[in-house]
Amino acid sequence: MKVTILGNNSALQAFGRHPTAQAVSVFNELLLIDCGEGTQGQLQRYGIKWRNLHHIFISHMHGDHYFGLPGIINSMSLLGRSAPLHLFAPAALQPIIEAILNVADTTLSYPLLFHPLPEGAAVLVDEPLFTVTCFPVMHRIHCHGFLIEKKSRGRKILPDKCADYCIPHEAFESLKEGADYHRPDGTLIKNEWVTDESPKPKRYAYCADTIYTESILEWISGVDLLYHESTYLEEDREKAALRYHTTALQAAQIAQLARVGQLLLGHFSSKYKDLEPFRVEASAFFPNVMISVEGNTYDV
Amino acid sequence: MKVTILGNNSALQAFGRHPTAQAVSVFNELLLIDCGEGTQGQLQRYGIKWRNLHHIFISHMHGDHYFGLPGIINSMSLLGRSAPLHLFAPAALQPIIEAILNVADTTLSYPLLFHPLPEGAAVLVDEPLFTVTCFPVMHRIHCHGFLIEKKSRGRKILPDKCADYCIPHEAFESLKEGADYHRPDGTLIKNEWVTDESPKPKRYAYCADTIYTESILEWISGVDLLYHESTYLEEDREKAALRYHTTALQAAQIAQLARVGQLLLGHFSSKYKDLEPFRVEASAFFPNVMISVEGNTYDV
Numbered sequence: 001m002k003v004t005i006l007g008n009n010s011a012l013q014a015f016g017r018h019p020t021a022q023a024v025s026v027f028n029e030l031l032l033i034d035c036g037e038g039t040q041g042q043l044q045r046y047g048i049k050w051r052n053l054h055h056i057f058i059s060h061m062h063g064d065h066y067f068g069l070p071g072i073i074n075s076m077s078l079l080g081r082s083a084p085l086h087l088f089a090p091a092a093l094q095p096i097i098e099a100i101l102n103v104a105d106t107t108l109s110y111p112l113l114f115h116p117l118p119e120g121a122a123v124l125v126d127e128p129l130f131t132v133t134c135f136p137v138m139h140r141i142h143c144h145g146f147l148i149e150k151k152s153r154g155r156k157i158l159p160d161k162c163a164d165y166c167i168p169h170e171a172f173e174s175l176k177e178g179a180d181y182h183r184p185d186g187t188l189i190k191n192e193w194v195t196d197e198s199p200k201p202k203r204y205a206y207c208a209d210t211i212y213t214e215s216i217l218e219w220i221s222g223v224d225l226l227y228h229e230s231t232y233l234e235e236d237r238e239k240a241a242l243r244y245h246t247t248a249l250q251a252a253q254i255a256q257l258a259r260v261g262q263l264l265l266g267h268f269s270s271k272y273k274d275l276e277p278f279r280v281e282a283s284a285f286f287p288n289v290m291i292s293v294e295g296n297t298y299d300v
Numbered sequence: 301m302k303v304t305i306l307g308n309n310s311a312l313q314a315f316g317r318h319p320t321a322q323a324v325s326v327f328n329e330l331l332l333i334d335c336g337e338g339t340q341g342q343l344q345r346y347g348i349k350w351r352n353l354h355h356i357f358i359s360h361m362h363g364d365h366y367f368g369l370p371g372i373i374n375s376m377s378l379l380g381r382s383a384p385l386h387l388f389a390p391a392a393l394q395p396i397i398e399a400i401l402n403v404a405d406t407t408l409s410y411p412l413l414f415h416p417l418p419e420g421a422a423v424l425v426d427e428p429l430f431t432v433t434c435f436p437v438m439h440r441i442h443c444h445g446f447l448i449e450k451k452s453r454g455r456k457i458l459p460d461k462c463a464d465y466c467i468p469h470e471a472f473e474s475l476k477e478g479a480d481y482h483r484p485d486g487t488l489i490k491n492e493w494v495t496d497e498s499p500k501p502k503r504y505a506y507c508a509d510t511i512y513t514e515s516i517l518e519w520i521s522g523v524d525l526l527y528h529e530s531t532y533l534e535e536d537r538e539k540a541a542l543r544y545h546t547t548a549l550q551a552a553q554i555a556q557l558a559r560v561g562q563l564l565l566g567h568f569s570s571k572y573k574d575l576e577p578f579r580v581e582a583s584a585f586f587p588n589v590m591i592s593v594e595g596n597t598y599d600v
Contacts, residue, residue, distance in 0.1 A: 012378055013341055019371075037371045038338050041313055061403040063374050071319075071337045071367050078312055092403040096396060103361040103392040105441050141405050 001026045001130075001150060001202050001300035003225065005266065006042040007034075008292040010209075010231050010245075011064035014270035018294060019064035020208060022227070023048050024148060027129045032056045032072075033146055033206050039068035040075055046295050050076065055125055057132065058089035059208060060143035066093065070100050077108040084111040088124050088134070090142060091116035117144055121219065129153075135219040137210035140244045145210070147219055150201035154178070161194040204300045205260075208267045211241060212250040217258050225300045226260040227292070229267035230278055236269075248278040252285035266292040301326045301430075301450060301502050301600035303525065305566065306342040307334075308592040310509075310531050310545075311364035314570035318594060319364035320508060322527070323348050324448060327429045332356045332372075333446055333506050339368035340375055346595050350376065355425055357432065358389035359508060360443035366393065370400050377408040384411040388424050388434070390442060391416035417444055421519065429453075435519040437510035440544045445510070447519055450501035454478070461494040504600045505560075508567045511541060512550040517558050525600045526560040527592070529567035533577055536569075548578040552585035566592040 002025045007018035019036025023043065030053040032039070043050060050072075058066045066089070076085065087093075094114045101108065115124065117134055119142070125132040129151055134144040154176030162172070167189065171181050181189040205220040208229035220226055231245035240247050246254075248265055255263035263286055265278050272278075275291045282289040290298065302325045307318035319336025323343065330353040332339070343350060350372075358366045366389070376385065387393075394414045401408065415424065417434055419442070425432040429451055434444040454476030462472070467489065471481050481489040505520040508529035520526055531545035540547050546554075548565060555563035563586055565578050572578075575591045582589040590598065 012375055013344060018341075037368065038341060041318075041338060044313065063370055063400065063404060067367070067371050068337065070363055074363050075312055090403070092399075096399050096403070099392075099396050099399070100363065103390070103396070103441075104363060141403075 001148065001204055002297050003204060003227065003264070003300060004046060004048060004297045005292045005294050006039055006046070006048075007036045008266040008268060008294055009064075010267050010269050011062070012270035013038075015273050016294075017268065017270075018042060019067070020267055021068060022206070023053075024204065026148060026150065028052055029054065029127070029130070031132065031148065034059055034065040034208070035067075035069040035072060036064045037067040040072045042294070053085070054083060055086045055088065055132065057124070057134070057146050058087070058093060059137075059145070059206075060139060060141055061090050061092055062139075062141065062209065065209075069093075070097065073097065073101075073108070073112060074104075074106065077106065077110065081110040084113055086113045086115060086125075088115045088117060088132075133219070135216065137207050137216055138213045138244060139209045139211065143209055145205060145207040145216060145219065147203065147205045147223070149203045152198055152201050154198065155191065155195040156198045158194055158196055165189045165194055167194060202300045207254075209245060211244040212246050212254065214254070214257060216254070220254075220258045220260065222259055224261040225264060225298060226255055226258065226262070227264045227266060228254060230265040230282065231267050231269050233272070233277055233281055248281040249285060252282035252289060255282075255286040255289070262288040262290060262298075264290050264292050264298055301448065301504055302597050303504060303527065303564070303600060304346060304348060304597045305592045305594050306339055306346070306348075307336045308566040308568060308594055309364075310567050310569050311362070312570035313338075315573050316594075317568065317570075318342060319367070320567055321368060322506070323353075324504065326448060326450065328352055329354065329427070329430070331432065331448065334359055334365040334508070335367075335369040335372060336364045337367040340372045342594070353385070354383060355386045355388065355432065357424070357434070357446050358387070358393060359437075359445070359506075360439060360441055361390050361392055362439075362441065362509065365509075369393075370397065373397065373401075373408070373412060374404075374406065377406065377410065381410040384413055386413045386415060386425075388415045388417060388432075433519070435516065437507050437516055438513045438544060439509045439511065443509055445505060445507040445516060445519065447506075447523070448504045450503070452498055452501050454498065455491065455495035456498045458494055458496055465489045465494055467494060502600045507554075509545060511544040512546050512554065514554070514557060516554070520554075520558045520560065522559055524561040525564060525598060526555055526558065526562070527564045527566060528554060530565040530578055530582065531567050531569050533572070533581055548581040549585060552582035552589060555582075555586040555589070562588040562590060562598075564590050564592050564598055 006021035009017035121135040228251040230248040306321035309317035421435040528551040530548040
């Protein structure tokens with residue numbers, strides 16, 4: 001799983017930084033999380049094709065998280081897309097998109113399937129290889145975080161051991177599911193002799209925009225990578241709280257409490273040109289912190 | 301009057317070109333005509349401040365002409381604008397903008413005054429120094445062109461002549477209006493001895509998007525600069541007609557019929573990387589043709 005940052009800034013564009021958007025690549029699928037103005041241009045700039053994009057997730061109805069969406073919806077149609085596109089977003093977005101299409105007399109070349117986000121948490125996507133779950137964060141208006149989890153592919157086959165015990169390929173699926181193998185002659189080959197535990201499936205959590213809240217811990221606990229907003233530094237802690245945003249230090253506290261693998265900071269206020277102080281401030285609390293950079297791809 | 305191109309491309313962004321937007325500077329006012337996605341970024345890139353922007357004009361409801369508008373409206377508010385902003389646009393835009401503001405729980409810091417465009421032609425803005433008029437063009441959906449005209453500032457005072465005849469400064473305003481001057485001793489100083497004809501006030505016409513139509517000639521006849529769309533080259537004349545667009549050659553024919561000063565081409569299809577063929581094709585019919593380049597400023 002890989003996360004490419006398309007926009008790491010808050011609402012006001014500054015210092016070449018764009019409003020929020022990111023592309024998550026999981027197996028062969030591309031997921032788009034939030035879609036600030038200019039996202040289609042950023043996808044072009046970083047050479048990200050949307051052929052495998054079938055799911056878009058919009059966290060909330062502040063414009064810096066979705067003003068690039070109508071453009072992408074239109075462009076896909078102009079390019080003759082036929083595959084369905086699933087849009088998971090606050091219910092209020094649907095009539096806006098419909099009005100935009102209607103007044104332009106636009107009939108899309110593909111099915112746009114709108115899935116309104118629930119009030120609370122829910123599994124939104126359950127594919128054979130991964131799931132996407134939404135969960136509530138705390139912002140000025142309803143806002144969701146998203147959790148993307150790879151599914152376990154079962155126990156790991158040890159090919160050399162299987163060869164030693166003359167186990168045919170046809171038996172591999174049941175071995176992955178943990179079953180023992182019974183030879184035609186009745187001999188029992190124990191599962192643990194020929195398989196190993198799979199590494200824990202990777203998990204990525206996205207939290208923007210939100211005030212500091214430990215209510216999200218139940219969803220993000222132990223994820224490999226946590227993207228958490230840090231609009232401000234501690235010097236603006238009060239302003240952050242008033243605007244339902246987080247400071248870099250608070251994001252680090254959440255990362256520490258959730259025992260995540262790595263913390264990726266973003267959604268920076270346009271008042272900051274230099275972002276290094278965010279890293280310094282956060283790393284005092286949590287060592288594995290990274291400042292998101294547009295165009296950079298982060299492995300989960 | 302100066303026109304800065306912020307976007308010269310049609311709907312699909314390509315080769316670094318953006319969807320339609322342009323900034324027109326007339327005296328101390330900045331006017332924004334159309335506002336494709338990314339316009340606020342383009343204004344930043346080219347160092348154009350929106351302090352003197354009080355009027356925005358949207359030609360029609362295809363997204364490549366207004367998807368950047370919600371972002372600009374929001375950003376102005378985040379920056380604490382207080383001056384009213386007049387938005388001239390198709391009536392259908394108003395409920396969309398209102399919905400976008402409502403669902404975000406946004407109260408703008410300034411009055412946004414919506415003026416729905418009429419079906420036909422009308423004077424939209426009548427300022428002391430200039431006017432803006434809309435007129436119908438022919439596109440797949442209702443679309444307007446815009447005509448920006450400086451007002452005559454009256455006859456041109458010849459300071460040396462006025463000094464020779466000992467005419468006081470207080471008399472200059474009535475001289476500009478064409479009146480003669482009566483000296484206190486009763487002597488008549490004829491207006492034409494101390495003034496000259498003013499140069500004809502400059503006029504700029506904007507036509508995008510439109511099929512080839514001579515119905516616009518009455519509005520654009522004799523303008524100093526005509527911006528006319530040329531989405532395609534003649535090789536795609538049929539496609540142009542089907543999509544209610546114009547070829548470079550057709551735009552040149554309109555420029556010739558309208559006897560304009562200069563022709564500025566734009567709204568290029570994303571299929572063309574090299575735009576020089578547009579200049580070549582158009583200049584066979586009309587010599588004073590320019591290919592619009594983003595960031596370039598064209599004097600009217």
